[in-house]
Amino acid sequence: MPGTTSDTDPCDVDEVTEEQGREILDRAAHEALGISGDEFLARFDRGFYDDSDDPAVAGVAMLIPFAR
Amino acid sequence: MNRLDHIHALTVNNDRPLQMRGADRLLLWLRMQYEIIPVDEAGSEPYRVTTRAYTYEIQSASGQAVITWHWHPGSKMTEPHAHMGTTQLAEDSVLSNKDHIATGRVSMESVIRTCIAELKVPARRDDWNEVLALREGLFKLHRSWN
Numbered sequence: 711m712p713g714t715t716s717d718t719d720p721c722d723v724d725e726v727t728e729e730q731g732r733e734i735l736d737r738a739a740h741e742a743l744g745i746s747g748d749e750f751l752a753r754f755d756r757g758f759y760d761d762s763d764d765p766a767v768a769g770v771a772m773l774i775p776f777a778r
Numbered sequence: 779m780n781r782l783d784h785i786h787a788l789t790v791n792n793d794r795p796l797q798m799r800g801a802d803r804l805l806l807w808l809r810m811q812y813e814i815i816p817v818d819e820a821g822s823e824p825y826r827v828t829t830r831a832y833t834y835e836i837q838s839a840s841g842q843a844v845i846t847w848h849w850h851p852g853s854k855m856t857e858p859h860a861h862m863g864t865t866q867l868a869e870d871s872v873l874s875n876k877d878h879i880a881t882g883r884v885s886m887e888s889v890i891r892t893c894i895a896e897l898k899v900p901a902r903r904d905d906w907n908e909v910l911a912l913r914e915g916l917f918k919l920h921r922s923w924n
Contacts, residue, residue, distance in 0.1 A: 718889070721840070724792075731787070733794050734789065734792075738793065741898060743853065743871065746849075748862055759853075760854060762800065762853075762854065762876065763854060763855060765846055765861045765875065765876065768833065768848055768850050768853060768855075769809065769833050769835075769846075771850060771852075772787065772809040772810070772831055772832075772833050772850065773787050773789070773793075773813060774787070775785050775786050775787040775811060776787045776854065
């Protein structure tokens with residue numbers, strides 16, 4: 711807005727490839743749940759987490775579109 | 779590719795928490811899902827972006843959750859809610875980290891407002907209130923849930 715003071719930097723947007731997306735999911739699954747991204751996807755698809763109320767699971771599931 | 783009929787994921791800072799300024803050295807961690815949808819209204823842009831899920835988390839300087847806001851309607855818990863971080867819970871607390879505390883839909887802008895207005899994170903621009911109000915206004919105008 712005119713007349714305002716800001717020290718913000720320009721914001722870059724990176725569009726990741728599916729491979730990079732899978733790496734993001736893999737890292738998150740390892741850090742949050744101690745499993746690989748592939749294992750998380752397999753468990754998710756077979757309904758392993760259907761009754762889960764674990765915030766960590768929800769956080770990793772947020773990244774599933776990166777891998778598909 | 780940002781194609782239609784597909785839900786996309788979005789992270790900030792390469793999915794690492796953002797270091798915020800201020801004495802408490804708080805961190806902000808954001809993940810979202812969004813979809814690009816067509817808009818069939820005269821005079822409007824042909825497409826807009828709508829949020830499909832989110833997780834916003836304020837963390838302590840050590841990376842422990844202070845509070846987390848979730849909305850992930852594709853899961854067992856379909857309503858938006860918050861989790862209190864373990865750093866904010868005493869041993870005899872009634873609440874636990876896994877309890878779902880009901881909220882309305884929460885915008886990223888309102889989380890940033892909480893950081894600045896409530897948690898004393900210094901803003902990086904002096905018109906932060908106007909900027910957030912403008913973006914929140916658009917959020918309220920286009921939200922499809924209310």
